[in-house]
Amino acid sequence: MSALRKVTLSLAMAAMVSSAAFAGDTHITLASTTSTDQSGLFSHIIPQFREATGIDVRVVAVGTGQAFEIARRGDADALLVHDAEGEEQFVADGHASERRDVMYNDFVIIGPADDPAGVRDAGTASEAMQRIAAHPAPFTSRGDDSGTHRAERRLWEQAGIEPGGSWYRQLGSGMGPTLNTAAAMDAYVTADRGTWVAFDNRQGLEILLEGDDVLFNQYGSLLLNFERHPHLKREAATRWHEWLVSDEGQAAIASYQLRGEQLFFPNAE
CATH class of the missing domain: 3.40.190.10 (Periplasmic binding protein-like II)
Structure with a gap:
């Protein structure tokens, strides 16, 4: 075997070893x-x-x-x-x-099937948030500075509402635990659709509003x-x-x- 071929073969083998180690x-x-x-x-x-x-x-x-x-x-x-x-x-x-x-x-606004705040009848996400605050109906918020929490805060701001009081629960938890709390309390909640579809403990919760452009x-x-x-x-x-x-x-x-x-x-x- 020529010296050049030996060098080429050695380099190829080294590359294969390096690639395998990397992988x-x-x-x-x-x-x-x-x-x-x-x-x-x-x-x-x-x-x-x-x-x-x-x-x-x-x-x-x-x-x-x-x-x-x-x-x-x-x-x-x-x-x-x-x-x-x-x-x-x-x-x-x-x-x-x-x-x-x-x-x-997209994000969706979820709540109890009997919908005491009338969110199903809202034409926009802003109106939905206004109805929840005006009732007032229990609302669970992640309260954790997540992307979903930031989106929820924007919805309140667009609705002209500063949420607070006993009806507004900031949990400081992830989406799954927040949905669990909403299910236990029959509360409203904003969630990303992906986690909602994967969520098993829905109890009486349903999607009540979806499709507004601001929920992208x-x-x-x-x-x-x-x-x-x-x-x-x-x-x-x-x-x-x-x-x-x-x-x-x-x-x-x-x-x-x-x-x-x-x-x-x-x-x-």
């Missing part, structure tokens, strides 16, 4: 929302990403505000949240170098600033970010269904 040992930490986790989406798409790249994704599922803080400290390699305004500010502040639309669904729920992936945090796994995190907006990633998101319903709709730019 077997690499993982990233993703800070994301409870809605993407509790809806079951990650259990569906992460195995497909791992199969395609050899990279595992370990999810820290918290509210969007807390996910921002985790990424700001450099304690996550990647970020996937749903507060477009906050995400754009995160980039402007230099904590991330890029933000991309990934997928969307956009999710974005952020490529973090690796210069600020050089210890982060740049290559693996970038592959995750790019896979989400690739044809393969978008198809994986679109294919996730639960109870015959598509929970997220891809819309990468």
Whole structure:
């Protein structure tokens, strides 16, 4: 065997070993929302990403505000949240170098089937919130600075209402526990559709209002600033970010269904 061929073979074998080690040992930490986790989406798409790249994704599922803080400290390699305004500010502040639309669904206003506040008859989300406050009817809020909580606060603001008093319960908990509390109290609540579809303990709760444009729920992936945090796994995190907006990633998101319903709709730019 010629010396050149030996060198070429050695390099090829080294590359294969390196690739295998990369595939077997690499993982990233993703800070994301409870809605993407509790809806079951990650259990569906992460195995497909791992199969395609050899990279595992370990999810820290918290509210969007807390996910921002985790990424700001450099304690996550990647970020996937749903507060477009906050995400754009995160980039402007230099904590991330890029933000991309990934997928969307919507928020819904949920309440007891007998609907004492008459939310079913409201023409808009603002009117629904006004009816709840005017009744007043029990309302459970996540109260955790999550993307859903931020969206709920915007709904109150658009309705011209500062919620408070004994009827308004801020729980400081994730979407699932908040829905459980609403079910136990026969209370109104704002939720993302994905978690609602996956939620089993509905008792007397139903979707009472949906379809208003202000209930649109956009999710974005952020490529973090690796210069600020050089210890982060740049290559693996970038592959995750790019896979989400690739044809393969978008198809994986679109294919996730639960109870015959598509929970997220891809819309990468």
